[in-house]
Amino acid sequence: MDKLKPDPSLLKPMRMFAGLDAAALQAVMEHGQARHVPKGGTVFKQGDQATTCHALIDGRIKIQHTTLDGQQMLVQFVGPGEMYGTLAMFLAGYPGDAVAVTDSVELLWSVDTMKNLMLTYPQIAMNTMAMLGDRLEDLQTRVRQLSTQRVERRVAYALLRLAQQAGRAVSDGVEISFPLSRQDLAEMTGTTLHTVSRILSAWESDGLTAGGRQQIVVVKPDALLAIAEDLPRPKPC
């Protein structure tokens, strides 16, 4: 976890810092630190006192909750340019674990620092609220799906979403660009790895998807979309 040289231009494309002038970005950058997180490394742990908030520069982080009875739930995959651990600023502790699924580089700030930055530059707070709003919408979609839709549809939706967030074009379709297990997909969609495996097997024999160990290629997005129906709308802004 080495320190790296921070560069204010990194913040420019981030939604949380949209609309800030160069001086403000400079101030934000000066208060943050950059560091490297190796694959498998833990950024923060569920329940710990929240002392930091984070922006991902490169790599992929997964946020995972564990219930009292040991059930795992995969809350989100964080990609470059996205913030994480922000929510914890306003709660007692981190609501989940943050683990790097690939080698990653992040910026981090102390919670106090970020709160002060928000008070100094209220635009950061406004941007953060918009981000929290989107996450609320996502979760509401998830609740709705769990309440009313069958597993196959939920898995199709999750996969399409991953493809558009972290897809890489390959010869036969779009590949999820980081290691993704059947177990991960199960935890994202509220089912078991067995059911996910069966679904993917069926899709594979119909030519909708391909893949191997911890790796999935979406071959026919349209067909998946037809299954998902409840379409992942392209996010504005």
Place this chain on the structure above:
Amino acid sequence: MDKLKPDPSLLKPMRMFAGLDAAALQAVMEHGQARHVPKGGTVFKQGDQATTCHALIDGRIKIQHTTLDGQQMLVQFVGPGEMYGTLAMFLAGYPGDAVAVTDSVELLWSVDTMKNLMLTYPQIAMNTMAMLGDRLEDLQTRVRQLSTQRVERRVAYALLRLAQQAGRAVSDGVEISFPLSRQDLAEMTGTTLHTVSRILSAWESDGLTAGGRQQIVVVKPDALLAIAEDLPRPKPC
């Protein structure tokens, strides 16, 4: 929907305006309007351009989403002192319908006004983020429950939560203080009114609950808590 005389002291106990001085509260109040909403009245509708945000003074409002295929989902019951329609400030439109389940009195502000207030008094933005954070936690709990728990447990949890938020002590227990149908409970917990009815019947014959049409009394909270297990933690602050 008559206009009522606004009184800044109404804002004092509200979380959104915590930590503001008298002058700030005065300013907030001056920009808002009070009005009465009759039982069954609609405050805003899903999909409409979001132009207002709201605080409930008295009564009870339910927020309900309708899916494309007509499925209903009950997102939350709003009680006195709580804000609603706040999220819409940061989204394209209102994510759901807001309907009064009892005669209600609310304050409302235009979105632009509230955004300006937030920029002027960043503490409002900080408070709002904390509230959004709590709602995110709630939704994550709901997703976790839908993913991993049986219906009976989810219904027990929902009922206990309603009892602590809107319970009124009666001779034989704690009564939910507003009309609540089996259908409502079903939409809150991702099941059908039939299943909720069966569960309540079973509880009633075991003496855990009592109730009638659109009305439920929790007779043995401890027994329900044992069923819910995944305990609703009393919210701090």
Place this chain on the structure above:
DNA sequence: AAATAAATTTGATCCACATCAAATATTTCA
């Protein structure tokens, strides 16, 4: 008070998916 509408209860049936149980790949490590 009778007629209509809305909410609730209860029974019977069915199936999507969890669970139980192994076998088979694939990767990592000694």
Place this chain on the structure above:
DNA sequence: TGAAATATTTGATGTGGATCAAATTTATTT
């Protein structure tokens, strides 16, 4: 390279709860 660990696939079985279908109770309207 062989052994151990980790992922994945696939089969067999059971069940929680949805769905279909009425009957019953309670509230509202005329």
